[in-house]
Amino acid sequence: MSTGPFSTTYAEARDKFLSAARAAGASLVAHIHPETGPDGGELATDCAWIGPEAARSVLLLVSGTHGIEGFCGSGAQIDWLNRGEAAQLGPDRAALLVHALNPYGFAWARRVTHENVDLNRNFVDFAAPRPANPDYDLLAEAVKPADWTEESQAAARHALAAFAQGRGFRAMAQAVSGGQYTHPDGLFYGGAAPTWSRRTLEAIFHERLSRAGEIGIIDYHTGLGPEGYAEPIIAAAPGSPEHARALRWHGRAARSHVSGESVSAQIAGDWLGVAPRLAPRARVTGIALEYGTVAANQVLEAVMADNWLHAHGDPSDPLGRRIKAQVRDAFYIDSDLWRGMVLGQSLSAVRQALGGLGTTED
Numbered sequence: 001m002s003t004g005p006f007s008t009t010y011a012e013a014r015d016k017f018l019s020a021a022r023a024a025g026a027s028l029v030a031h032i033h034p035e036t037g038p039d040g041g042e043l044a045t046d047c048a049w050i051g052p053e054a055a056r057s058v059l060l061l062v063s064g065t066h067g068i069e070g071f072c073g074s075g076a077q078i079d080w081l082n083r084g085e086a087a088q089l090g091p092d093r094a095a096l097l098v099h100a101l102n103p104y105g106f107a108w109a110r111r112v113t114h115e116n117v118d119l120n121r122n123f124v125d126f127a128a129p130r131p132a133n134p135d136y137d138l139l140a141e142a143v144k145p146a147d148w149t150e151e152s153q154a155a156a157r158h159a160l161a162a163f164a165q166g167r168g169f170r171a172m173a174q175a176v177s178g179g180q181y182t183h184p185d186g187l188f189y190g191g192a193a194p195t196w197s198r199r200t201l202e203a204i205f206h207e208r209l210s211r212a213g214e215i216g217i218i219d220y221h222t223g224l225g226p227e228g229y230a231e232p233i234i235a236a237a238p239g240s241p242e243h244a245r246a247l248r249w250h251g252r253a254a255r256s257h258v259s260g261e262s263v264s265a266q267i268a269g270d271w272l273g274v275a276p277r278l279a280p281r282a283r284v285t286g287i288a289l290e291y292g293t294v295a296a297n298q299v300l301e302a303v304m305a306d307n308w309l310h311a312h313g314d315p316s317d318p319l320g321r322r323i324k325a326q327v328r329d330a331f332y333i334d335s336d337l338w339r340g341m342v343l344g345q346s347l348s349a350v351r352q353a354l355g356g357l358g359t360t361e362d
Helices: 010-023 067-082 103-108 134-143 150-167 169-177 196-208 241-250 271-278 296-312 318-331 336-356
Strands: 027-036 042-050 057-062 093-099 214-227 230-234 283-292
Touching: 010 027, 010 042, 010 067, 010 093, 010 103, 027 103, 027 196, 042 103, 042 196, 057 067, 057 336, 067 093, 067 103, 067 214, 067 318, 067 336, 093 196, 134 150, 134 169, 150 169, 150 296, 169 296, 196 271, 214 230, 214 271, 214 296, 214 318, 214 336, 230 241, 230 336, 241 283, 241 336, 271 283, 283 336, 296 318
Parallel strands: 057 093, 057 214, 214 283
Antiparallel strands: 027 042, 042 093, 230 283
């Protein structure tokens, strides 16, 4: 198999991205992370800017919001650079590629940040009461067992199945993955303060996007939906101008997680949802491009296994290595067919976003 623009490690992905960005004539800025990778190497969120510094319209492509999902997003970003698509930007338009927003999770094969925070639950106002999720409390102990054995895994499956039988699968998925702020060692934890990755993204918006008049965003994700299919997820409510623009740009296949119509749970604290506030002078239109991988129960079990591993286990021992392989397999399909679907749908979505930037409709 040929991995092409895709990589097998974070370090390889970073090297490929920086090389492709330089070849495309991008200016580069690195935001160095306080932690190191499993190999002791440097971690960074790298930003590549192509086009006029004061461009009115900016295309923003972000990978690695959920760490390990960066293997997909990084490949899509590198492919776009290698294809020479930046030459189609035209006057008064620029592209900003943010590579590995959560470099710790990317390097360590985790969805979460080094603070054990789901970055897409972290963009809430911590001066206000946190969003409540009492249903998570009912499942909290089941999804983070102290031991990772066949018995504990069976018990977790039983608890989740019983909840789903009583309330429905959608309610169970919402309870577990919608986000929670009361169990720091649990799943889909939104944090108690802004994470390093959140602060970094806010700084990027302030430093590079404060002069933009309009911004088109694609944030790359994996793990939900049919294998290989990319659902464009809108972080705005139906009826809003942002939602209407996203539908015009990306078509009727786009779905809003705010209204519960998408493959995602209804989440609080996702960065796409607050992007208009991060760039108050701009007209912001964004989607999360969510690529399906394996069955939902396999993805959840991989997240549970990883949570246990970093709380109680050793990522370097045989069980730890098996869990890391399990996590990777849940968020990245190692096949040319899947990688081809990633690149084709990404290229289409990017071209749709560029087609929408500069239009006068609202």
